[in-house]
Amino acid sequence: MKAISGIKPTGRITLGNYLGSLKHFKEYQNKYTPYIFVADIHALTLPIDPNEIRERTYDLLSYYLASGLDINKTVLFKQSDILEVGQLNSIIINFIYMGELSRMTQFKQKSALLNQEAIGVGLFTYPVLMAADLYLYDCDVCPVGEDQVQHVELAREIERRFNKRYQTNILKTPKAIVSKTGSRIKSLSDPTKKMSKSDDEHSKGVIYMDDDLNVVRKKIMSAVTDMDSKVFYDPINKPGISNLMEIYACLKNISIEQVDDLFKQCARYGDFKKEVADCLISEMQVLQERFKYYRNNKKYLDEIFEKNAGIARKSAQTILNKVEKVVGLK
Ligand code: ATP
Numbered sequence: 001m002k003a004i005s006g007i008k009p010t011g012r013i014t015l016g017n018y019l020g021s022l023k024h025f026k027e028y029q030n031k032y033t034p035y036i037f038v039a040d041i042h043a044l045t046l047p048i049d050p051n052e053i054r055e056r057t058y059d060l061l062s063y064y065l066a067s068g069l070d071i072n073k074t075v076l077f078k079q080s081d082i083l084e085v086g087q088l089n090s091i092i093i094n095f096i097y098m099g100e101l102s103r104m105t106q107f108k109q110k111s112a113l114l115n116q117e118a119i120g121v122g123l124f125t126y127p128v129l130m131a132a133d134l135y136l137y138d139c140d141v142c143p144v145g146e147d148q149v150q151h152v153e154l155a156r157e158i159e160r161r162f163n164k165r166y167q168t169n170i171l172k173t174p175k176a177i178v179s180k181t182g183s184r185i186k187s188l189s190d191p192t193k194k195m196s197k198s199d200d201e202h203s204k205g206v207i208y209m210d211d212d213l214n215v216v217r218k219k220i221m222s223a224v225t226d227m228d229s230k231v232f233y234d235p236i237n238k239p240g241i242s243n244l245m246e247i248y249a250c251l252k253n254i255s256i257e258q259v260d261d262l263f264k265q266c267a268r269y270g271d272f273k274k275e276v277a278d279c280l281i282s283e284m285q286v287l288q289e290r291f292k293y294y295r296n297n298k299k300y301l302d303e304i305f306e307k308n309a310g311i312a313r314k315s316a317q318t319i320l321n322k323v324e325k326v327v328g329l330k
Pocket residue numbers: 006007008009010014016017019020021143144145146147148182183184185186194195196197198199
C-alpha cells in the first residue's frame with residue numbers, strides 16, 4: 001500500500017502545514033510506502049521569485065527529514081523531476097469542466113485577491129495538475145489538510161469520466177485522509193480564516209515553524225479569543241479558544257474531549273494559553289534543531305532528490321504509458 005502527499009515551496013512552513021500534514025507523515029511509514037514530494041510546479045501558480053522556490057525546496061526537504069521521515073521507508077522527491085506529470089496533466093485536463101474548476105474554494109479565495117483581468121490559468125487548473133500527481137504513483141491514500149479534500153474529490157471525478165470513456169481502470173484516486181485534529185488550523189488573529197503560508201508575513205496570526213521561540217510565545221499569548229473565560233470547544237461561538245484547543249490536542253496526540261476535560265476547571269484564558277505555548281515551544285525546539293542539521297547539508301539533500309527521482313519516475317512512466325496507449329497516443 002502506498003500514500004501520497006506534497007507541500008508547495010511557497011513560503012515559510014506554518015503551524016497549519018505542520019499539524020495538518022507534516023506531523024502525520026511519519027505515522028504512515030510503517031503501514032504504507034509514502035511518496036512525499038515538494039510541489040514546486042504548483043508553486044508557480046502565483047507569481048514567485050525563482051530563488052524563493054529554490055531555497056524553500058531545500059527547506060521543505062529538511063522539514064520532511066526533521067519531522068522524522070526515514071529515507072529508507074519514504075520516497076522524498078521533487079515534483080518537477082518527474083516530467084511525466086506534465087504530460088498526464090495535458091491529457092486529463094480534457095476530462096474536467098470549467099464550471100467545476102471555478103467552484104473550487106481555493107480558486108475562489110486566491111483569485112479574489114487578484115486583478116480580475118489577470119488571473120493565471122494555472123491557478124484555475126491547479127487541481128488538474130494535482131490529480132496527475134495523485135494518479136502517477138498508484139497510491140491508496142492521500143493524507144491532506146481539510147482544504148485539499150475538495151481537490152481530491154475532483155480528481156475522483158476525472159478518474160470516473162476517463163475510466164468510463166475508455167472502459168478501463170488505469171486512473172486510481174487515493175482516498176483523502178484527514179486527521180481528526182489539526183486538519184483545519186485557523187489564523188490566531190482571525191480564527192475564522194485558515195492559517196496559510198502565503199498570508200502576510202508580518203501577520204501575528206501565523207506561526208511559522210522557524211519563528212523565534214519568544215515570538216511564538218507572544219503570538220499564542222495574544223491570540224484573539226472571546227470575552228468569556230471558560231475553556232470549552234465551540235468552534236462557532238468560541239473560534240479562537242477552539243482553535244487553540246485543536247492545536248493542543250494535536251501536539252499532545254489526544255482528543256478534543258480530553259482537552260475539554262483537562263481545562264474545564266481552568267479559570268483564566270492566560271493559564272490555558274501558557275500551557276499551549278509551552279507545549280508548542282518544546283516540540284518546535286526539537287524540530288528546529290533537527291531542521292538546521294539537515295538544511296546545512298545541501299549535498300545530502302541533492303542526493304536524496306536525485307536518487308528518489310529515479311524511483312518515482314519508474315512508477316510514473318508505467319502509468320503514463322498505459323494512459324497514452326488507451327487514449328491513442330501510442
Ligand atoms: P498556500 O497559501 O501557498 O496555499 P498553504 O499553507 O495552504 O500555502 P500548501 O502547500 O497549499 O500550504 O498545503 C500543504 C499541506 O498543508 C496540505 O496538505 C494542506 O491541506 C495543509 N494545510 C495548509 N494549511 C493548513 C491549515 N491551516 N490547517 C491544516 N492543514 C493545512
